[in-house]
Amino acid sequence: MLRKKGDANKKIGEFDEPEVYVSYAWARERKDPLVEELCTALAAHGLHVHRDSEEMQPGDRISRYMESLSAGRCVVVVLSEAYLRSESCMTELYRLYTNARQRDEEFLHRIVPLVQDDARISSLRERLAHAAYWKTEHDELDTLIRKHGPEVIGADDFHRFKRIGDFYRHVGDILAYVNDVLVPRDRLALSRDGFAIVRDLIDLALV
Numbered sequence: 001m002l003r004k005k006g007d008a009n010k011k012i013g014e015f016d017e018p019e020v021y022v023s024y025a026w027a028r029e030r031k032d033p034l035v036e037e038l039c040t041a042l043a044a045h046g047l048h049v050h051r052d053s054e055e056m057q058p059g060d061r062i063s064r065y066m067e068s069l070s071a072g073r074c075v076v077v078v079l080s081e082a083y084l085r086s087e088s089c090m091t092e093l094y095r096l097y098t099n100a101r102q103r104d105e106e107f108l109h110r111i112v113p114l115v116q117d118d119a120r121i122s123s124l125r126e127r128l129a130h131a132a133y134w135k136t137e138h139d140e141l142d143t144l145i146r147k148h149g150p151e152v153i154g155a156d157d158f159h160r161f162k163r164i165g166d167f168y169r170h171v172g173d174i175l176a177y178v179n180d181v182l183v184p185r186d187r188l189a190l191s192r193d194g195f196a197i198v199r200d201l202i203d204l205a206l207v
Helices: 026-031 035-044 062-070 087-099 104-110 124-148 155-179 187-206
Strands: 019-023 048-050 075-079 111-115
Touching (some): 087 104, 104 187, 111 155
Parallel strands (some): 075 111
């Protein structure tokens, strides 16, 4: 059972406050903190925020948390270059997309995208670069598997390999949908008045 520190007797979904998950890259957060400030502001306005560093305990399954996040009603997705190069982050994003049955309106209704300055998703060329990155990853793994035979890869890793193939086939659509959402991308504009714009978007997602 995943639990927030101090809430050991409560299951997910039993909190009194509206719930929101945050999907982000640790590498970007260590370099340029945003998520800590965001989560503090959201909690101050009555939202129960699910964040991996706060909820996961030693011995918990990372994959189980990721599944819970991907099934959340509202997920704040903090997109950065580090996010779009992380298999774990991309797994969360892709599962959100497939859980929305790959429909743009349903997908966009469940997420609040915060696009960081290094994400580079505004143009077709930039989105193609992200797809090309994951195609290269997939093709290099495919070459390795073919060289040594399918017996070198376990069942779980084979599913991960197949999912990386899904990344490059669908990331262009995912990022095009995200890029079409009018959300301020300037840090100061986002954080103004305790992230008021983000809170308004979360309210829309939770309706």
